[in-house]
Amino acid sequence: MIRTAPASQDGLTIVPHATCTFCGCVCDDIELHAQGDRIVRAKSACSLGESWFKYHTAERNYPDALIDGQPATVDAAVERAAEYLHAAHMPLIYGLSNVTCEAQRGAVSLAELIGAVIDSHTSL
Amino acid sequence: MGGKVSATLGEIKNRADFIMYWGGNPAECHPRHFTRYTLIPKGKFLPNGRKDRTMVLVDIRETASARAADQFLQIRPGKDFELITALRAVVKGLPVDDALVAQTGITTETLHDLARQMKQCRFGVIFFGMGLSMTRGKHMNSAAILTLATELNAFTKFVTLPMRGHGNVTGSDMVMRWNTGYPFGVNLSRGYPRFNPGEYSTIDLLVRGDTDATLVLGADPGATMPQPAIEHLARTPTIVLDPKVTHTSKLARVHITTAATGVSAPGTVYRMDEVPMPLRPALKSPYPTDEEVVLKIIEAVNRKAPFAPRAESMMRTV
Numbered sequence: 001m002i003r004t005a006p007a008s009q010d011g012l013t014i015v016p017h018a019t020c021t022f023c024g025c026v027c028d029d030i031e032l033h034a035q036g037d038r039i040v041r042a043k044s045a046c047s048l049g050e051s052w053f054k055y056h057t058a059e060r061n062y063p064d065a066l067i068d069g070q071p072a073t074v075d076a077a078v079e080r081a082a083e084y085l086h087a088a089h090m091p092l093i094y095g096l097s098n099v100t101c102e103a104q105r106g107a108v109s110l111a112e113l114i115g116a117v118i119d120s121h122t123s124l
Numbered sequence: 125m126g127g128k129v130s131a132t133l134g135e136i137k138n139r140a141d142f143i144m145y146w147g148g149n150p151a152e153c154h155p156r157h158f159t160r161y162t163l164i165p166k167g168k169f170l171p172n173g174r175k176d177r178t179m180v181l182v183d184i185r186e187t188a189s190a191r192a193a194d195q196f197l198q199i200r201p202g203k204d205f206e207l208i209t210a211l212r213a214v215v216k217g218l219p220v221d222d223a224l225v226a227q228t229g230i231t232t233e234t235l236h237d238l239a240r241q242m243k244q245c246r247f248g249v250i251f252f253g254m255g256l257s258m259t260r261g262k263h264m265n266s267a268a269i270l271t272l273a274t275e276l277n278a279f280t281k282f283v284t285l286p287m288r289g290h291g292n293v294t295g296s297d298m299v300m301r302w303n304t305g306y307p308f309g310v311n312l313s314r315g316y317p318r319f320n321p322g323e324y325s326t327i328d329l330l331v332r333g334d335t336d337a338t339l340v341l342g343a344d345p346g347a348t349m350p351q352p353a354i355e356h357l358a359r360t361p362t363i364v365l366d367p368k369v370t371h372t373s374k375l376a377r378v379h380i381t382t383a384a385t386g387v388s389a390p391g392t393v394y395r396m397d398e399v400p401m402p403l404r405p406a407l408k409s410p411y412p413t414d415e416e417v418v419l420k421i422i423e424a425v426n427r428k429a430p431f432a433p434r435a436e437s438m439m440r441t442v
Binding site: 006013015017018019020021022023024025026027028029032033034037038039046047048049052053056057058060062063064065066067068069074075077078079080082083084085086087088089090091092093094095096097098099100101102103104105106107108109110111112113114115116117118119120121122123124 | 142152153155156160235276287288290300303304308310311323326334337338340345361367373374377378379380381384385386388391392393400404409419420424428
């Protein structure tokens with residue numbers, strides 16, 4: 001049986017069969033070793049995948065949100081974003097390549113709601 | 125890309141004895157592609173792994189991937205469409221003009237040998253990269269290579285797969301396809317989906333200045349797009365959702381920090397062969413996920429007046 005639940009010992013969390021989302025290969029045989037708020041080891045990952053996992057930490061390095069370059073709360077930023085998107089005649093939703101399918105599905109609903117063009121890296 | 129003849133990477137691992145990479149450099153861009161999915165693994169019908177497979181690389185320069193290839197074909201830049209078309213003709217046994225073939229950088233003899241190898245294999249696969257789909261000819265090149273693979277099925281089993289770069293770019297094609305019927309560049313401004321690459325693709329829209337607000341999710345166009353497109357993003361309201369404060373965040377009016385996909389955000393991601401994979405994040409982020417923020421924006425927009433009549437207001441009770 002494939003063990004998928006994370007195991008924890010000495011403050012080290014081991015996640016077996018983790019999935020790497022750096023490139024389109026989406027390798028799902030990575031063993032992640034996490035300590036505190038960073039990944040210290042990515043077993044089986046290639047050099048690109050390893051640096052991807054080590055580069056993204058769970059530290060609070062950035063403000064929750066920025067409005068016109070000034071730190072703001074998420075709720076205020078969401079409200080401002082909704083105002084801009086609602087007021088626009090021809091809004092665009094772009095990117096989507098580094099987010100989950102669940103977020104993409106939300107983005108399509110939002111595009112339908114505001115009458116937007118929705119596009120990804122595929123069109124580049 | 126509806127209508128392509130495709131297979132999963134698992135099927136390719138177990139069956140493919142002829143592997144072609146066209147306009148891609150997996151050794152450096154997809155480092156585990158050879159070892160995990162295509163060249164090296166022993167398959168059900170290829171018990172000797174690498175020894176049972178033939179690999180041909182087509183590119184405009186000799187990249188690191190050429191060392192893994194049995195045959196490297198260096199073609200002239202921008203001649204992909206011509207070469208594919210000539211190859212399609214040779215595969216069908218039609219005459220080709222030697223002088224026209226020579227312009228692609230490949231001799232007619234090599235072309236005939238290639239066509240023979242492709243027709244004689246048991247299971248062939250063509251992986252095509254951005255060196256094919258993003259050069260002169262663009263989507264016409266992709267269409268040509270998909271047609272070549274389809275036509276080869278008159279002789280043997282042949283499939284084709286694009287080498288997708290970003291983690292879940294395949295997922296965005298899938299999600300947009302099952303929601304709108306089209307894979308990318310979908311315009312919903314009339315309340316129903318319209319698809320026209322070149323007209324509704326991001327760079328074209330931004331360079332022409334057609335849009336008046338942009339929501340950027342998990343991308344950094346401020347660092348990668350042509351200057352006129354970046355200027356338009358700075359001129360109009362731009363909203364960025366990203367785990368980092370990016371170049372685009374700096375020119376945007378609103379930035380919201382989100383959890384990193386796969387590292388601290390759970391969900392589903394599609395592999396390049398359109399197989400969905402669950403994520404197993406190892407960390408807990410202090411930030412919300414992209415999905416949570418998008419749903420919050422939807423809620424906030426829903427509190428405002430609709431831009432088009434909503435279905436329920438159009439319905440009449442008889």
